[in-house]
Amino acid sequence: MSEIVERCDVLIKGGQVIDGTGQPARSADVAITGDRIVALGALNVERAEHVIEATGQTVTPGFIDVHTHDDRLVMSNPEVTPKLSQGVTTVVVGNCGISLSPWTGGHTPPPLDLVFSPEPDEYQFPTFAAYADALGKHPSSINVVPLIGHSTLRCGTMDDVDRPATEAEITVMKERLRESLEAGAAGFSTGLFYAPNKPAPAAEVAAIASELPAFQGIYATHMRNEGEGLFDSLDETFDTARRAGCAVVISHHKCQNEKVWGRSVESLARIEAASAEQSVGFDVYPYIAGSTVLLEEMIQPSKRIIVSWSAAVPEAGGRDLSDISAEWGCSDAEAMARLQPGGGIYFSMDEADVDRILSHPMGMIGSDGIPHDVHPHPRLWGTFPRVLGHYARERGLFSLEEGVRKMTGLSAQTFNLKDRGLLQVGAFADVVVFDANTIIDTATFETPKSTAAGIDTVLVNGAIAWQQGAGTGQRSGRLLSNPGVT
Numbered sequence: 001m002s003e004i005v006e007r008c009d010v011l012i013k014g015g016q017v018i019d020g021t022g023q024p025a026r027s028a029d030v031a032i033t034g035d036r037i038v039a040l041g042a043l044n045v046e047r048a049e050h051v052i053e054a055t056g057q058t059v060t061p062g063f064i065d066v067h068t069h070d071d072r073l074v075m076s077n078p079e080v081t082p083k084l085s086q087g088v089t090t091v092v093v094g095n096c097g098i099s100l101s102p103w104t105g106g107h108t109p110p111p112l113d114l115v116f117s118p119e120p121d122e123y124q125f126p127t128f129a130a131y132a133d134a135l136g137k138h139p140s141s142i143n144v145v146p147l148i149g150h151s152t153l154r155c156g157t158m159d160d161v162d163r164p165a166t167e168a169e170i171t172v173m174k175e176r177l178r179e180s181l182e183a184g185a186a187g188f189s190t191g192l193f194y195a196p197n198k199p200a201p202a203a204e205v206a207a208i209a210s211e212l213p214a215f216q217g218i219y220a221t222h223m224r225n226e227g228e229g230l231f232d233s234l235d236e237t238f239d240t241a242r243r244a245g246c247a248v249v250i251s252h253h254k255c256q257n258e259k260v261w262g263r264s265v266e267s268l269a270r271i272e273a274a275s276a277e278q279s280v281g282f283d284v285y286p287y288i289a290g291s292t293v294l295l296e297e298m299i300q301p302s303k304r305i306i307v308s309w310s311a312a313v314p315e316a317g318g319r320d321l322s323d324i325s326a327e328w329g330c331s332d333a334e335a336m337a338r339l340q341p342g343g344g345i346y347f348s349m350d351e352a353d354v355d356r357i358l359s360h361p362m363g364m365i366g367s368d369g370i371p372h373d374v375h376p377h378p379r380l381w382g383t384f385p386r387v388l389g390h391y392a393r394e395r396g397l398f399s400l401e402e403g404v405r406k407m408t409g410l411s412a413q414t415f416n417l418k419d420r421g422l423l424q425v426g427a428f429a430d431v432v433v434f435d436a437n438t439i440i441d442t443a444t445f446e447t448p449k450s451t452a453a454g455i456d457t458v459l460v461n462g463a464i465a466w467q468q469g470a471g472t473g474q475r476s477g478r479l480l481s482n483p484g485v486t
């Protein structure tokens with residue numbers, strides 16, 4: 001028996017629907033009118049303005065990239081091609097303690113330069129409301145879930161970030177966070193590993209994060225240490241979130257140092273144990289290399305380093321640091337110092353840990369892509385198709401349905417994204433149509449800017465934003481506010 005639908009705007013016909021809950025795929029048509037899914041199942045549609053033939057294809061909710069640094073990209077490249085081309089329809093921005101707003105001026109030390117423009121007065125927003133307003137006037141192709149970064153708050157508030165904040169400075173940062181949350185920001189992030197954030201004790205973080213519960217805001221953290229100090233950092237993270245009374249997401253969980261390789265067995269057990277007592281989640285990207293600014297302390301744990309950009313020596317982008325230091329006849333540390341400011345790709349993880357963390361049922365997918373690098377880590381363009389094509393299909397680490405859940409249903413639930421992340425009647429029509437037999441990343445460490453294979457169509461809030469290998473020019477993305485504001 002098929003359901004009769006008089007008319008709809010878009011009909012996705014004959015595909016295998018994976019709904020984002022982890023339930024098995026099933027044959028179904030999807031009818032969309034306006035920005036919502038209006039019918040799903042065996043449909044008899046009398047009139048559809050637009051039909052997408054999906055026979056032989058898989059239809060899923062749009063992918064949610066829960067860990068990005070796309071704060072400026074969504075404005076400077078509103079098509080957001082690296083993400084839209086993968087099937088990503090929503091990005092969480094402002095991670096690792098770095099957000100573009102609220103920015104009250106001053107110097108932008110690394111790692112703030114990962115998102116801030118090198119041009120002095122470009123893309124600067126004194127308040128989060130100003131950022132939201134700019135994005136509202138010039139929307140991007142995808143939805144944006146904004147976090148407010150602790151390093152941004154510190155650099156904008158304190159004359160000297162090499163120390164803990166004073167009570168008065170904490171009061172100002174709390175006010176700026178609260179004001180941002182009132183204007184719709186979804187949460188708060190730290191990058192306690194990084195110089196501008198590191199001097200903040202847990203008490204400072206907990207005091208600021210205590211603004212979150214009133215808005216159901218999320219606390220996301222790039223922890224102080226992901227190597228030998230991993231377990232202390234996990235304890236600190238759980239404790240801080242308990243003191244603040246908020247939900248916490250551990251960013252890009254990893255065992256980043258040979259000395260802790262294999263210990264994801266324990267770290268995952270600790271995360272599971274904590275999740276019985278409080279709201280905890282984590283994200284992960286599907287690669288054994290990480291990427292950030294050029295940092296001397298990353299030389300020791302890395303087996304190989306690729307320079308992703310260098311302001312001092314632009315032609316170094318894409319080259320191995322060890323080749324450069326050999327050519328210059330100096331140490332890696334000396335070469336790195338000469339390349340500053342810049343970015344690097346660091347091979348510091350073990351595949352077995354990455355497999356284990358990716359496979360864990362609590363693991364959400366976040367690319368951590370760094371969009372303005374000259375020679376970016378391939379995760380910027382490849383993360384989501386790689387999880388589905390390489391890890392699910394080729395390696396069989398988990399089912400396709402489970403892979404989809406990790407990038408849709410689980411992510412929307414964790415970040416309180418109402419009516420997103422699931423294909424069901426009444427949900428927003430963020431949808432991807434792809435070929436489950438061919439979906440794969442093509443971005444590599446050598447050639448990182450390369451669109452994935454197998455993505456057919458991407459819809460954002462009901463509008464077709466990507467089709468047949470190209471953006472359509474639709475700018476239907478929205479800013480998704482926390483549930484505490486209406």
Ligand code: ZN
Binds near residue numbers: 222251252
């Ligand atoms: Zn980070």
Ligand code: CU
Binds near residue numbers: 068095096222368
């Ligand atoms: Cu990050």
